[in-house]
Amino acid sequence: MAARPQSPAPLTPPAELEQMVRRAGLSLNAGQMADLALAWRQVSELVERLPRAWRLADDQAYVFRLSPPAAAAGAPARQAAVAKAAGKTAARPAAPARRKPARKMSGVPARR
């Protein structure tokens, strides 16, 4: 069971990497760029390992799968998703994303 032989991914030139970062909308300092350069090289090696030679007719398989009509008809998750897509308020009001801890909360931070 030999692992597939793998050649190191070519190093992305710094100018090209900076362009990719800009295109992604990121703003990184020099240290963050250096970390990204290392990580990107490693991720590129993983990407190189992914096969690309596929028969076009095989492409149908990995897309999502719907529930059978009977199961889907009354599914609350589906109803909630439809309501959300329509911009309606869900049955349960959404919680605020962040809130200050209540003064009487018994949870005490162990360390900060």
Place this chain on the structure above:
Amino acid sequence: MKKTLPEFPTIAEAARLFAAKRLSPTELTRMLLHRIAVQDGKLNAFLLVTEEKALAAARAAERALRAGTAGRLTGIPLAYKDIYETAGVRTTAHSRLLAENVPARDAETVRRLGAAGAVMLGKLATHEFAIGGPAFDLPWPPACNPWDVRRYTGGSSSGSGAAVAAGLCLGSLGSDTGGSIRLPAAYCGIAGLKPTPGLVSRRGVIPLAPSLDTAGPMAWTAEDCALLLDVIAGHDPEDPASVPAPAGGYARGIGTPVKGLRVGVLRGFFEHDVPGTPEVQQMVANAIGVLRDLGCAVRDVRLPPVQDYNAVGRVIISAEAYAMHEAALKTRVAEFSRAFRVRVLAGGLLRAADYIAAQRRRTELIAATAAAFRDVDVLLTVPTPGPAGVLREQRHDDGFSRPLLTTVANVAAVPSLVVCGGFTATGLPLGLEFMGPAWGEATLLRLGHQFEQASGTRARRPVV
């Protein structure tokens, strides 16, 4: 507590002691709160201890026991990885970005455990957003391994592994996207189950990579994992990936003999792809002997190389994790840990075609893994090639530069249980991993339980 009572009761033992009125939930909760106060300064397992809530819940459990209205986990003290939302209790994901986040609602799994009578002791350390760690540039330090506090717990359910192993809580909830339940289970010498996708609700669990994320139990024994799974498994219409499949009965069948079970050994994984240390090889050989003694039929089995599963898993995790956090990475990148940035930022440079290629390859690997279960009931491998390394020497690029054995089960969409398989000569635990076909949790837990019983690995506890 009376001297005749166990110092480290399991969930199953505690429930029996409660029923026999030899121990009360308040006594047990106080004992664990005291242990946390004494020991957690060395372990950093807890981000938050909810002492008042725990004692109130323990008193409520006593009332339920007296009234005969106890649930399946009444009075059992648990703690949760801090990516599980808890109503009115801070949930940080171990990140300064969520340092003030107090959810209004419990995660579905937390809700189910509370409804079954469990007592929440607090919230546990993780890697930042379940991926960035161990990190020393965050408001809270990383958790340390109770078997040797200089060593790594594994991650990302790091506090869960440490707290359960040290006996600071009887069980925990972790999450597993590429091994985050099973790596700390292995390094901390406990049991951890990554369930089949769709069996356990992820509603209210802060996501890492939704197409691979799973939520599951961690405890000292496989039997305790079964008791927790009995409560948390089952359809949740609020998790779109939840499957309305039959669930439950995991603990009830745990004593059914495993004689005749067919076990396939993925020898290529730990002898060739990610070679294990000589002690790991010996531990596997010993484990195979135990399984044969239990009446299992053991033979070698092959799957595609670990590197193939790892490449798929890492590309998917990078892309999805970046997408989850893109807005914050564009505006608050310096507030994340360096470990998080190293592991996630590259996802922003991936092309859609790369992500699709990973998903395509995943479908092949799912099929290849499922085919292996035509000839065997369970696959045996190891989650790590050796024991826990030194905490300060952990590399941020693990999983990229070195493949993770555990990612196989995530990519293959199968359940996987890690139990303690043995110990090194220096007393560090070594993990053993059982993988089953989709929905095969009951068999995994049964085999894990009987292996633990036969091998005697549950007799040792770390001394903190």
